[in-house]
Amino acid sequence: MAGVFQAQKTALITGAASGVGFAIAKLCRTKGMHLALVDIDAENLSKAKSMLTQLDPSLKTESYTLDVSDVPGWKHTAESISRTLPDIDLVVLNAGKAFRRQDQTAGRLSPWLDGSYWRKTLETNVYGPLNGLQSLLPLLLASKSQTPKSIVVTGSKQGITNPPGAGNPAYNASKAAIKSLTEHLAFDLRSDPTTAPYLRPPLDPWDEITKPAGASYPSQVAEELLKGMEKGEFYIVCPDGETDRALDQARMKWGSEDVVEGRPALSRWEESWKARAEEAIQADAKRGRG
Secondary structure, three states, rough: OOHOOOOOOOOEEOOOOHHHHHHHHHHHHHHOOOEEEEEEHHHHHHHHHHHHHHHHHOOOEEEEOOOOHHHHHEEEEEHHHHOEEEOOOEEEEEOOOOOOOOOOOOOOOHHHHHHHHHHHHHHHHHEEEHHHHHHHHHHHHOOOOOEEEEEEEEEHHHHHOOOOOHHOHHHHHHHHHHHHHHHHHHHHHHHHHHOOOEEEEEEEEOOOOOOOOOOOOHHHHHHHHHHHHEEEEOEEEOOOOOHHHHHHHHHHHHHHHHHHHOOOOOOOHHHHHHHHHHHHHHHHHHHHHH
């Protein structure tokens, strides 16, 4: 819902001290919105608050240092927000991280032996958004404003295409879980007559917010979010600079059809399927380009 990007409305953004979160906060500020900034990095959060306040000192800019995996911390933060910014219009659950394994030995099986790596990844990337929803949904539902609300959850294309070569199965799994839980949230909000007119969560499966070759800058991701919400899109897939939309869609389609066609899991990367997969994907992408 693009209508949420309006003057005097309020946005709450996690992971707001840098990267995509900060870019979205800056976009919201240019629209005249009040801000609640949440991040684990207190030093960068202070800098972000200062920079955003300078853009328009007349607007509220509150900051909250929080590890999104901390349930009591979320409860305390939600209570503070309800006192200072009683009406939240846009929630962006963006905080996430690709953790490095303690055991950096080579080999496809090494990630499966590091339980700490899995726990940290899922606690931040899956339970972080869930903790935010459990703490913030009551605030959204208690709002006396009749204007629409929106929830955005930052995902990743890695949660859709699931590339094994990334060497980070926990990250891929966490983003696949985000896709699933946000789809369920959207369905439940649409189906509940008490919330359907007011809450609609788009899902944005973006790549990691670091800037490797071909990736988008955070400001570009924020603009894609705005454009997608203006169109009423649920899945907002950010271009990565190297892969066009038609090829992205063809790869996603191939992955989902592994189940329908009875192919091996992740057949696109399976030696006996690689050539066939690439040929079919390129042909499908060519058709998509017209």
